[in-house]
Amino acid sequence: MNPGNNSRKVQLEAFNRLLDIMDELRTQCPWDKKQTLESLRQLTIEETYELGDAILDNDLEEIKKELGDLLLHIVFYAKIGSEKNSFDIADVAHSISEKLILRHPHIYGDVQVENAEEVKKNWEQIKLKEGKNSVLEGVPRTLPALVKATRIQDKVAGVGFEWEKTEQVWEKVQEELQELQVEIKKGDKERIVSEFGDVLFALINYARFIDISPENALESTNKKFIKRFQHMEVEIKKEQKTMSALSLNELQIYWNKAKQIFK
Numbered sequence: 001m002n003p004g005n006n007s008r009k010v011q012l013e014a015f016n017r018l019l020d021i022m023d024e025l026r027t028q029c030p031w032d033k034k035q036t037l038e039s040l041r042q043l044t045i046e047e048t049y050e051l052g053d054a055i056l057d058n059d060l061e062e063i064k065k066e067l068g069d070l071l072l073h074i075v076f077y078a079k080i081g082s083e084k085n086s087f088d089i090a091d092v093a094h095s096i097s098e099k100l101i102l103r104h105p106h107i108y109g110d111v112q113v114e115n116a117e118e119v120k121k122n123w124e125q126i127k128l129k130e131g132k133n134s135v136l137e138g139v140p141r142t143l144p145a146l147v148k149a150t151r152i153q154d155k156v157a158g159v160g161f162e163w164e165k166t167e168q169v170w171e172k173v174q175e176e177l178q179e180l181q182v183e184i185k186k187g188d189k190e191r192i193v194s195e196f197g198d199v200l201f202a203l204i205n206y207a208r209f210i211d212i213s214p215e216n217a218l219e220s221t222n223k224k225f226i227k228r229f230q231h232m233e234v235e236i237k238k239e240q241k242t243m244s245a246l247s248l249n250e251l252q253i254y255w256n257k258a259k260q261i262f263k
Contacts, residue, residue, distance in 0.1 A: 018072070018075055019075060019089065022072075022075045022076060022079050023079070026079055026083075032076075035080070037077060037080055040073060040076060040077065043073070044073045047066065047069045047070050048070065050066050050069070051066035051067065052219075056216060056220065056223070074089075074092070078091075102126065103122075103123050103127070104119075105122065120154070120157075120158050121158050121159070121160070124155060124158030124159050125159070135155045135156060135158065135159050136152060136155055136156070138155065139151045139152055139155065144215075146200075146218065149201055149204045149214075150207075150213070150214060153204065153205050153208055154208070163209070166206075166209040166210065169202070169205055169209045170206055172205070172206075173203055173206055175202075176195065176198045176201075177199055179198065180192070180198070180199050183195045224262060227258075228255065228258040228259060228261075228262050229258070231257075231261060232255060232258050235254055235257070235258075236254060
């Protein structure tokens with residue numbers, strides 16, 4: 001059978017194999033034996049970012065590997081949970097299954113929806129009915145600010161707090177830019193920081209309206225800049241020159257050449 005087209009039986013056998021290995025490592029490996037929920041936390045965050053990198057690079061082989069690393073962490077957490085007599089991997093799977101069924105009444109109930117946006121709105125309404133006091137309760141406090149802003153906007157839009165037209169959002173961006181310029185002229189650092197944050201928040205909102213991920217867009221630019229700058233460094237070194245000794249105009253020539261190579 002071709003990779004990626006394994007039968008359900010083969011998939012379950014593979015998962016069962018992973019569970020067996022986790023049991024063995026937890027009892028026999030000194031490093032695995034000493035891990036706790038807390039000690040795994042940072043490692044899980046790092047693995048998630050590595051998966052994100054692989055996705056941006058569209059490296060399917062690397063995505064497969066990174067998904068394996070994350071799956072190991074999920075199994076690891078569940079193993080520790082079972083040792084605490086709190087939960088195991090079956091409880092984890094049943095929990096998410098029940099949540100998916102409850103939050104998809106258009107599949108498992110009699111609710112009718114027209115598109116994905118209606119599904120998102122129903123999702124947020126259902127979560128409020130589950131006892132949450134705010135639609136923003138589900139936004140992790142430790143998310144990076146850019147990602148957090150996107151999640152906040154997604155969630156409030158799900159309950160109707162949303163601009164009607166893309167043009168309105170762009171006008172808000174322009175408004176926030178003007179307010180930032182006013183504060184820059186005044187020189188009040190605290191107000192400048194506040195207005196700059198408003199500009200970023202408005203731009204992130206605009207990104208949602210034109211259906212792009214601001215996080216992915218910025219990271220793509222980061223990667224592009226790194227490639228171009230490192231190419232500059234190589235070319236300057238080849239000519240036995242020092243970057244810091246070159247003028248900005250001279251550096252701009254190298255930069256434009258790098259831009260042509262890494263468009």
